[in-house]
Amino acid sequence: MNHHSALPPLPAKADLVVVGAGVVGLAHAVEAQARGCSVVVVDAADRPDGSTARRSGHVAVTTQDSTALACALASRERWLKLGRDAGFGVRESGAVVVAQHEDELAVLDDLVAARAGDATLLDHRSVADRTPVTRAVGGAWLPLDLRLDPPAALAAVSDWLGTRPQVHVAWRTAAQTLDAGSGRTLVRTSRGEVVAKRVVVAVGQDVGSLCWEVGAELTPVRRQLLRVAPPMPDDAAARGRLTTGPVVLGGTTLLRDTAYRHSRALGEVRDRWRRHRPDVLAAEIHLSLQARADGSVVVGDGRAPADVPGRSEAVDGLLLTAAAELLGTGPLTVLGRWTATEPVRARTSPAADPFVLGEPLPGVRTVNVTDGLATTTALGLAPRVLDELF
Numbered sequence: 001m002n003h004h005s006a007l008p009p010l011p012a013k014a015d016l017v018v019v020g021a022g023v024v025g026l027a028h029a030v031e032a033q034a035r036g037c038s039v040v041v042v043d044a045a046d047r048p049d050g051s052t053a054r055r056s057g058h059v060a061v062t063t064q065d066s067t068a069l070a071c072a073l074a075s076r077e078r079w080l081k082l083g084r085d086a087g088f089g090v091r092e093s094g095a096v097v098v099a100q101h102e103d104e105l106a107v108l109d110d111l112v113a114a115r116a117g118d119a120t121l122l123d124h125r126s127v128a129d130r131t132p133v134t135r136a137v138g139g140a141w142l143p144l145d146l147r148l149d150p151p152a153a154l155a156a157v158s159d160w161l162g163t164r165p166q167v168h169v170a171w172r173t174a175a176q177t178l179d180a181g182s183g184r185t186l187v188r189t190s191r192g193e194v195v196a197k198r199v200v201v202a203v204g205q206d207v208g209s210l211c212w213e214v215g216a217e218l219t220p221v222r223r224q225l226l227r228v229a230p231p232m233p234d235d236a237a238a239r240g241r242l243t244t245g246p247v248v249l250g251g252t253t254l255l256r257d258t259a260y261r262h263s264r265a266l267g268e269v270r271d272r273w274r275r276h277r278p279d280v281l282a283a284e285i286h287l288s289l290q291a292r293a294d295g296s297v298v299v300g301d302g303r304a305p306a307d308v309p310g311r312s313e314a315v316d317g318l319l320l321t322a323a324a325e326l327l328g329t330g331p332l333t334v335l336g337r338w339t340a341t342e343p344v345r346a347r348t349s350p351a352a353d354p355f356v357l358g359e360p361l362p363g364v365r366t367v368n369v370t371d372g373l374a375t376t377t378a379l380g381l382a383p384r385v386l387d388e389l390f
């Protein structure tokens with residue numbers, strides 16, 4: 001018996017076919033149905049299991065720049081509404097970036113000046129009031145940032161979309177080929193064909209299989225994350241600030257997040273790391289702490305070296321040391337380790353935004369979000385893509 005026979009048949013046609021039900025694909029489906037389009041979403045997996053589902057769910061609004069910032073701001077409002085509509089939790093947690101050196105505080109000062117009202121400078125006492133970090137030089141409070149649980153959010157959005165008129169979400173359905181003809185695109189899938197007015201291909205790192213030109217622009221990077229046991233066992237108040245409080249970001253995030261690139265003080269921060277900890281720079285440690293409801297903490301992330309198969313013990317060590325130093329605790333107990341692969345631009349350009357869009361056929365767009373920003377920006381990017389596509 002064909003194992004697909006239990007699944008309902010695909011509609012023969014749709015205004016929009018979305019290939020891939022990660023955060024990027026679902027963002028386009030949500031936007032298209034709100035515009036009254038008929039939508040078919042196909043995903044090869046049998047449940048939300050793409051790379052989105054294995055990420056930390058920080059909607060990092062304030063630390064973006066230019067187009068990504070505009071998309072992140074729009075995305076924020078849409079996440080809050082979607083959480084209410086689809087019934088999943090979106091926490092207005094905010095984030096605190098902790099400065100452990102004066103040069104980091106100078107960079108944060110520049111951010112606060114540039115983001116009037118959306119970021120506030122904190123002294124060391126205010127950092128300790130909001131986070132478990134007691135030995136900071138200071139910090140910045142970013143009230144717009146959100147937290148969500150990606151697997152739960154994706155499952156809820158996919159279920160909710162399935163209840164919307166004219167929307168069909170088909171799991172276990174792989175798109176195989178896209179063929180142009182008479183102003184339409186024929187999408188051949190493992191479960192039959194759909195004739196689409198427009199197509200969005202949002203298959204993350206698999207884009208090369210449907211559109212090799214875009215695939216060639218991207219290269220997969222593996223990033224390592226850890227989950228550690230609730231830290232500070234003797235300090236319930238500090239643990240509480242971590243569990244219910246903001247995302248806590250370390251000073252190394254200044255080196256990757258684009259909002260800081262206009263700060264003149266950033267060169268000093270980079271030079272200090274280069275002189276004293278080139279290993280931290282090489283591993284692209286982007287220290288972020290997000291507690292789960294059970295008190296355990298997800299520590300992200302560092303880049304796995306391309307020449308080491310599996311995980312790098314050295315990168316795990318750098319993450320654990322940086323997290324323990326920030327929290328002022330002894331060694332942390334590791335509960336889980338995993339890697340998540342994401343596409344980044346094969347050739348980087350400092351001014352580039354994180355969006356890589358392709359047009360393999362008329363009426364078809366491939367959409368990739370790089371730099372770990374898909375959850376942050378996708379809901380704000382989708383309206384722009386659809387404005388241009390329809």
Ligand SMILES: Cc1cc2nc3c(=O)[nH]c(=O)nc-3n(C[C@H](O)[C@H](O)[C@H](O)COP(=O)(O)OP(=O)(O)OC[C@H]3O[C@@H](n4cnc5c(N)ncnc54)[C@H](O)[C@@H]3O)c2cc1C
Nearest residue numbers: 020022023024044050051052056058175204372374375376
């Ligand atoms: C360590 C790490 C932490 C991160 N943390 C954050 C964060 O806190 N905040 C944030 O904004 N972003 C974060 N990101 C980035 C973000 O989560 C990812 O970039 C994002 O999940 C990519 O989403 P996507 O929809 O493009 O791809 P995916 O989630 O990979 O979805 C692609 C889907 O396409 C399907 N598919 C593939 N091929 C086919 C086909 N032929 N036919 C049908 N379906 C197909 C797959 O099954 C999959 O479900 C992080 C990234 C990393 C690496």
